[in-house]
Amino acid sequence: MLREYVDGLPGGRRDRVRAVFGALRWASAAVAVTVLAFVVADPDGFGVVYGADGPMDWRLVVVVAGVLAAVGCHALTVPPEPRPPMPPLVATPRLAEVTGRKTVSFAEGDCELVAVRVTHPDGPRSALLADLLTGESIAGFPVGSRWNVYCFEADNGRVVLTEAHHDVVRCGYHLHGVRTPTYCEAFQGRARPGSYLLPADLDGATADVIPVVTHPFRARRGVATTGAE
Numbered sequence: 001m002l003r004e005y006v007d008g009l010p011g012g013r014r015d016r017v018r019a020v021f022g023a024l025r026w027a028s029a030a031v032a033v034t035v036l037a038f039v040v041a042d043p044d045g046f047g048v049v050y051g052a053d054g055p056m057d058w059r060l061v062v063v064v065a066g067v068l069a070a071v072g073c074h075a076l077t078v079p080p081e082p083r084p085p086m087p088p089l090v091a092t093p094r095l096a097e098v099t100g101r102k103t104v105s106f107a108e109g110d111c112e113l114v115a116v117r118v119t120h121p122d123g124p125r126s127a128l129l130a131d132l133l134t135g136e137s138i139a140g141f142p143v144g145s146r147w148n149v150y151c152f153e154a155d156n157g158r159v160v161l162t163e164a165h166h167d168v169v170r171c172g173y174h175l176h177g178v179r180t181p182t183y184c185e186a187f188q189g190r191a192r193p194g195s196y197l198l199p200a201d202l203d204g205a206t207a208d209v210i211p212v213v214t215h216p217f218r219a220r221r222g223v224a225t226t227g228a229e
Contacts, residue, residue, distance in 0.1 A: 024069070025069075028066045028067075028069035029066065029067075031062065031066045033066075084179045084180055085179075086178065086179060086211075086212045086214055087152050087153045087154045087156070087178065087179075087212075088152070088153050088209035088210055088211050088212060089150040089151065089152055089153065089160060089198075089209060089210040089211075089212060090150060090151050090152070090153055090208070090209060090210075091150070091207060091208055091209055091210050092150075093148045093149065093150060093162045093164070094118050094119055094120065094148070094149050094150070094151055094159070095118070095119045095146055095147075095148065095149075096116035096117065096118045096119070096127070096129075096146065096147050096148070096149040096159060097116060097117050097144065097145070097146050098114055098115070098116055098141050098142065098143050098144060098145045098146075098147070099115045099116060099117050099126070099143060100115045100143060101113070101114060101115060101138075102115050102128055104128075104174055104176070111132060111174065112133075112138060113128045113129055113130075113132075113174060114128065114129040114131075114133065114138065114141045115127075115128055115129075116128070116129060116147070116149070116159065118149060118151065118159055120151075125155065126157075127149075127151070127157050127158060127159045128157060128158055128159070128174075129149070129158075129159060129160070129161065130158040130159065130160050130173045130174060130175050130178075130197060131160060131161050131168070131170045131173055131195065131196070131197070132170055132171050132172040132173055132174055132186075132188060132196075133168065133169070133170055133171075134169045134170070134171055134191045136169065137168050137169045137170065140168070147161060147165060148161070148162040148164045148165065149161055149162060150162055150198075150210060152178060152212075153209060154178075156177045156178045157176070157177055158175055158176070158177070158178055160173075160195065160197050160198065160212075161195060162198075163195070163198060166193055166194045166195065167193050168193065169191050169192065169193050170191070170192070170193075170194070170195065170196060171188055171189060171190065171191040171192075172186065172187045172188035172189050172196055173186065173187055173196050173197050173214075174186045175214075185214065187214070196213070197212050197213055197214070198210065198212075198213065199211060199213055
């Protein structure tokens with residue numbers, strides 16, 4: 001969780017935090033190496049501590065603690081692997097019929113997504129709405145109701161409500177298998193009408209694809225993690 005928090009900080013602040021952990025890494029390693037050198041030079045040196053298994057040279061305790069601290073700090077200074085790009089949405093709206101609900105995991109607990117059956121030239125496809133709906137909004141999506149959605153360019157089991165439904169109140173999104181089959185990216189913010197995923201200047205767009213807007217990780221509101229639902 002600490003690594004996810006650091007990776008999700010704004011650029012400048014993230015770099016400063018990593019610099020602090022980088023300094024702690026070298027300081028911990030220096031302490032461990034220095035004390036280890038004393039142990040090698042004087043194996044019968046002073047000081048013991050008593051543990052469950054009997055006396056132990058306190059210097060070895062310092063060496064082990066220093067090595068563990070250095071390894072931990074190093075892990076927090078290594079930048080994460082770059083994520084693959086988010087595939088765009090196909091700009092052609094599709095008709096989706098609600099078939100039920102599916103519970104998925106989220107940073108702050110489980111949430112419900114709307115399951116739909118989407119019309120497609122190659123035949124109907126099952127998918128989930130990526131839009132996180134509030135309790136009042138999701139009640140307006142009964143089984144059998146129909147909605148306009150955009151599909152991702154790659155068939156990944158997620159669809160997005162079109163701008164025709166900007167009056168629907170949403171509080172974020174849940175994208176699993178969109179970037180890669182095992183990558184889950186989710187965001188939860190304040191409840192408001194409109195899409196968290198569609199660009200604001202979509203009206204009048206004539207492109208064949210629509211870029212997807214995603215939000216940075218927030219320690220209290222969202223999560224971007226690797227794993228299955």
